[in-house]
Amino acid sequence: MNIPYNHYNQYLKEKFGERVQKITVLGGFTCPNRDGKVATGGCTYCNNLTFSAPGHLDDKSITYQIDHGIRxxxxxxxxxxxxxxYFQSYSNTYAPLSKLKELYSEALQHPEVIGxxxxxxxxxxSDEILDYLEELNAEYDITMEYGLESVSDHTLEMxxxxxxxxxxxxxxxxxGERNIPICAHVIFGFHWESLNSVIEAAVEINxxxxxFLKVHQLHVVKDTAMGDQYKESPFKTLSKDEYMEWLRVFLEHLNADIVIQRLYGEAPEDLLLSPHWGIQLPEFTNEFIKYMEKKxxxxxxxxxxxxx
Ligand code: SF4
Incomplete structure (x- = not known):
């Protein structure tokens, strides 16, 4: 099947000549948007349980988690x-540099780990952290995954x-000045946004x-401020067809060099309030590729x- 966008798996195969897998680990971090350094309460949509690595590993060492993930x-x-x-949950640079060095070095010591x-x-x-990552990036494959979520200050405030x-x-x-690759995370579907918002996002990202880019549809989940708002006064979330159209338009306006790591997210059904599309990633991807082709x-x- 011809994929009408710059797909990450293809990029990995071209770069490394073989399949490369990601293993998610918990580094024991928190988040400054939760603990009061920046704010309390966190981002209104955030419930880390929707994307965390298996909870039974949270008190285990990085090496243990990697061995388990590889097995x-x-x-x-x-x-x-x-x-x-992949250091995924919370803010994985939110610690003194000495602690970061310890955790990242432990991960990179594993013989099958390339980045x-x-x-x-x-x-x-900080600049200090970026300088250290620049050094690591000379030897390993390092990517910084930054939550952007939206290019609109209004949305970021909301x-x-x-x-x-x-x-x-x-x-x-x-x-970028340190040549460390960036993967930006973006969410589409806040109920005050429109199709124009995704075009603006592409223009700014370009x-x-x-x-790299990771995009997913807004999930309204339980135990979040947004979830509470939704329960009190339900608002519109995107249908699957609307999201596909937004994605299609976004990709048409996106620089073809940007590699797409993800276009769809899944949240556990028991936490999800809306939307319920009832499909998994492979199914969504096939359907979306066909939709792009048709258009x-x-x-x-x-x-x-x-x-x-
Ligand atoms: S989305 Fe990220 S930055 Fe926002 S509260 Fe959750 S962990 Fe913190």
Whole structure:
């Protein structure tokens, strides 16, 4: 099947000549948007239980978690021998540099680990941390995953992100100057946003040194401020068809060089309040690719780029 966008698996195969798997670990971090340093309460949509690594591993060492993750992965992908360790939950640079060095070095010591993906907030990385990551990036495959969520300051305020778009831009520029690849996370579907919002997002993202993107639809989940608002006064969330159209338009306006790591998110059904689309990632991806084909769409089309 011809994929009408720049797909991450393809990128990994071209770069490493083989399949590479990600293993998610818990580094024991918290978040400055929860503990009072930036704000309390966190982002209004955030419930870390929707994307955390298995909870039974949360008191285990990084090495234990990696060994466990690799063993599990090898049951399905026997031949894989290269892994990227994903520090996902909370803000994985929110600790003194000495602590970060300890955790990241432990992960990189593993013989089958080739790099790290480090998820964090754009207001949570100092020059000192970036200098260290620049050194690591000379030897390993390092990606900084920054939560952008929206390029609109109005939206960032509405969701209590605790930083504005300018903060993201400045961090992206500093990271790019050190040649450390950036993966930006974006959410589509806040009920005050429109199709124009996704075009604006593409325009702004194209101007920055962003190499990878993860996009997902807004999930309204339990035990969040947004979930409480929804229960009190339900608001509209995107239908699957609307989301596909927003994604299609977004990708048409997105620079074709940007590699897409994700276009869809899944949340546990017992936590999810809305939307309920009832499909899993492979099914969504197939359907979306067919939709793009039917519309004659591909990444970068509106910018005059050639079809992949
Ligand atoms: S989404 Fe990230 S930054 Fe926001 S509260 Fe959750 S962990 Fe913190």
């Amino acid at each position: 599990t992965s090898k049951r399905r992908y026997k031949k894989v021998s290269k892994y990227i360790i 790290l993906s480090i998820g964090t907030r754009p207001d949570c990385v 969701i209590n992100r605790g930083h504005n778009f300018e903060c993201f831009k400045q961090t992206a520029i500093k990271t 101007k920055l040194p962003i190499k 004659g769409s591909y990444q970068g089309k509106a910018l005059g780029h050639t079809a992949p």
